[in-house]
Amino acid sequence: MRIGVLGAASIAWRRVLPAMAACPDIDVVAVAARDMGRARRFADRFGCAAVAGYQPLLERADIDAVYVPLPAALHHAWAARALRAGKHVLVEKPMAGSAEEARELVTLATRAGLVLRENFMFLHHPRHDAVESLLRSGRIGELRSLHAALCIPPLPAEDIRYVPELGGGALLDAGVYPLRTAMRFLGRGLRVAGATLRTRAADGLDLSGQVLLAADSGVQASLEFGFEHAYAARYALWGSRARLTTEHAFSPAADQRPALLLEEQGGTERIDLPAADQYLRCVADFASAVRTEGASDGPDEACRRADAVTTLELADRIRACAVRVEVAG
Ligand SMILES: NC(=O)c1ccc[n+]([C@@H]2O[C@H](COP(=O)([O-])OP(=O)(O)OC[C@H]3O[C@@H](n4cnc5c(N)ncnc54)[C@H](OP(=O)(O)O)[C@@H]3O)[C@@H](O)[C@H]2O)c1
Structure with a gap:
């Protein structure tokens, strides 16, 4: 798969392009940036072409696929242009x-028979399958609740996440991880029972928040996210017999061995799992879907697209119902 990149973004530099470079099925052909100097820095490291501006990259005939690591508010416009460019x-x-906006992208991709995926890399880590197996085996008992959090300390003031016009805010940036965790274990049929957002007094940008969800099964979920806490990236499944917790759940290093902690009445068991490179697995899986004839019309892609839409439906509902508390910031 020959891929082009729209934006010399930090996540592309740190995680995604190194993974693509390590994947034998992917050829990184070009990186486009608004500033040619930024594009050249990427081109030098990854041995690809540097392109000035995003549209010229979309016009290249030597590219099959495009990776879009732009600020959230630009995802729709540039993903749509890329899909329209085939x-x-x-x-x-x-x-x-x-x-x-997500539904519009899904319609465009479906009509064009193109693969459209959201880059949620943590979902490609096999630890979550191990958690699911324990859940199904009955080790936790009857599942009663799920708790998930992604909180990070404050970012540099100029970060894109602090710019409302670029789709900044903690819910869309960090909150989608606990939301997606809840969907991973409880399915798509989640109702938003309540939410609070701590918002910046100057412009209403959400700095952190909490959400309560209820699944049709009766299982409840409580989620926390934000840019104003000590770091935590964890989730727990709490059942009638035990509570299972895993830390560093969203961005583990490729060589990090995840642990599951099972707390039961009689004590705590630690289960160490093998390390896995979720970044490589994610991009390799995307390349595989692109190479597979008719994959974009299959049930797997339809399921992934529906998950992406549901995540944003939940985010829309949270924004609509949240109790906002203004804070300085
Ligand atoms: N999946 C993950 O684990 C993960 C982790 C972190 C971030 N992300 C996502 O990746 C995206 C980028 O995050 P990041 O941390 O990499 O941000 P970043 O370093 O600030 O990169 C943002 C990119 O957007 C481009 N851009 C275009 N218009 C812009 C504008 N008006 N203002 C600022 N930048 C503009 C810039 O490209 P030029 O090079 O053209 O200047 C820049 O390279 C976000 O959607 C974020 O949610 C995902």
Whole structure:
């Protein structure tokens, strides 16, 4: 798969392009940036072409697919342009700024028979399958609740996440991880029971928040996210017999061995799992879908697209119902 990159973004530099470079099925052909100097820095490291501006990259005939690591508010516009140019698309999370925008992208991709994926890399780590197996085996008992959090300390003031016009805010950036965790274990039929957002007094940008969800099964979920806490990236499944917790759940290093902690009445068991490179697995899986004839019409892709839309439907509902508390910031 020959891929082009729209934006010399930090996540592309740190995680995604190294993974693509390590994947034998992917050829990184070009990186486009608004500033040619930024594009050249990437081109030098990854041995590809540097392109000035995003549109010229989409016009290249030597590219099958496009990776879009732009600020959230630009995902819809550039993913749509890429799909209209006949390119498969791997777009950063969240797929768009709202469910309506995500549905439009899904319609475009479906009509064109192109693969459209959201780059939620943590979902490609096999630890979550191990958690699911324990859940199904009955070790936790009857599942009662799920708790998930992604909180990070404050970012540099100029970060894109602090710019409302670029789709900044903690819910779309960090909150989508616990949301997606809840969907991973409880399915798509989640109702938003309540939410709070701590918002910046100057412009209403959400700095952190909490959400309560209820699944049709009766299982409840509580989620926390934000840019104003000590770091935590964890989730727990709490059942009638035990509670299972895993830390560093969203961005583990490729050589990090994840642990599951099972707390039962009689004590705590630690289960160490093998390390896995979720970044490589994610991009390799995308390349495989692009190479597979008719994959874009299959049930797997339809399921992934529906998950991306549901995530944003939940985010839309949270924004609509949240109690906002203004804070300085
Ligand atoms: N999947 C993950 O694990 C993960 C982790 C972190 C971030 N992300 C996602 O990746 C995306 C980028 O995040 P990042 O941390 O890499 O951000 P970043 O370093 O600030 O990169 C943003 C990119 O957007 C481009 N851009 C275009 N218009 C812009 C504008 N008006 N203002 C600022 N930048 C503009 C810039 O490209 P030029 O090079 O053209 O200037 C820049 O390279 C976000 O959607 C974020 O949610 C995903």
